[in-house]
């Protein structure tokens with residue numbers, strides 16, 4: 362008997378995809394362009410997604426969500442990106458929520474998840490990176506010192522996206538200095554910070570303007586008091602607690618890359634069929650059509666890898682290598698497609714009104730964040746292929 366293998370990974374959750382496409386049609390290119398120009402947060406878009414329940418697809422039904430697996434979140438984000446929009450304004454809710462869900466106490470989950478599912482609370486900020494600790498997370502120095510039933514937090518974070526648009530932040534900090542911990546990856550803890558209380562009371566948020574509209578910020582902690590009741594999981598085990606969330610993050614962002622690649626391939630194909638040069642469509646030239654075809658091949662291969670990694674994650678299987686590999690191939694596929702699409706459009710690709718230069722800038726991020734290509738290659742070399750460690 363033949364096994365029913367889906368022909369395309371994007372045949373998962375067709376109803377969700379269709380509904381997301383309809384919603385995104387209400388937020389076309391001019392909407393995103395205007396926000397990009399002013400570096401403004403897409404409040405109406407995030408509100409619409411929340412009201413339609415798309416940001417809570419991964420929250421269990423018991424807490425008011427849809428209780429679907431990671432592939433449902435991937436389908437939502439892929440369709441947003443394929444439509445020309447950007448999920449960066451709100452995608453974090455899908456993976457930061459997982460840290461609370463898997464490691465939070467019953468009381469913490471009850472207090473937080475139903476309100477996140479309903480949209481009453483936004484859990485959009487994930488505070489890990491610091492000016493001197495990006496790739497090497499164990500070097501973070503933001504420190505939470507215990508003082509009775511509070512932690513007193515001091516330090517600095519950088520590139521913390523959406524901090525100004527979030528009610529809660531999942532914050533990773535040290536509770537034991539690195540040189541006193543049993544291992545560098547130990548002695549870190551996760552705190553759930555209530556941003557509404559923290560802002561101006563020990564937390565200062567400063568926006569950082571970047572080449573894409575990503576609402577990213579720098580955070581300064583000066584004696585910020587966080588109740589011990591907001592510790593997620595066990596003190597000292599924070600790094601382990603966020604690892605699952607990081608795998609989810611990589612898979613979801615890989616899905617965004619697949620959506621971007623499809624956007625570029627759709628646009629390039631349409632333009633190459635239409636644009637007449639030397640009295641014929643440019644798409645008749647193999648030098649124009651082959652890069653489009655190659656982009657499609659690379660995107661399709663990457664989409665299968667993303668679906669595979671999501672399947673492992675949903676089954677509760679270890680998937681660190683697969684999540685990383687999915688992010689690597691998907692981010693390279695979207696970048697190749699972006700470059701191809703710009704080239705196919707000639708000068709018009711540089712014009713703001715085509716949305717290609719904006720998407721080109723947006724998709725470039727994914728080879729650096731949330732983890733850079735080199736670090737993925739290093740992980741595969743040493744953890745999968747058993748090559749000697751270089752650091």
Ligand SMILES: Cc1cc2nc3c(=O)[nH]c(=O)nc-3n(C[C@H](O)[C@H](O)[C@H](O)COP(=O)(O)OP(=O)(O)OC[C@H]3O[C@@H](n4cnc5c(N)ncnc54)[C@H](O)[C@@H]3O)c2cc1C
Pocket residue numbers: 487488489490492494495496497519520521522523571575577726729730731732733734735736739752
């Ligand atoms: C727009 C934006 C949004 C972000 N949002 C968030 C967020 O919400 N929350 C958060 O916590 N972080 C966020 N980040 C941070 C992001 O995760 C980091 O930028 C990323 O992890 C890389 O860290 P770094 O910038 O410090 O680079 P570095 O660690 O300084 O690395 C610089 C370069 O050196 C390479 N490199 C380093 N060591 C090695 C090695 N041993 N071998 C080979 N190559 C190496 C890296 O691959 C990289 O290309 C964001 C970043 C950006 C730009």
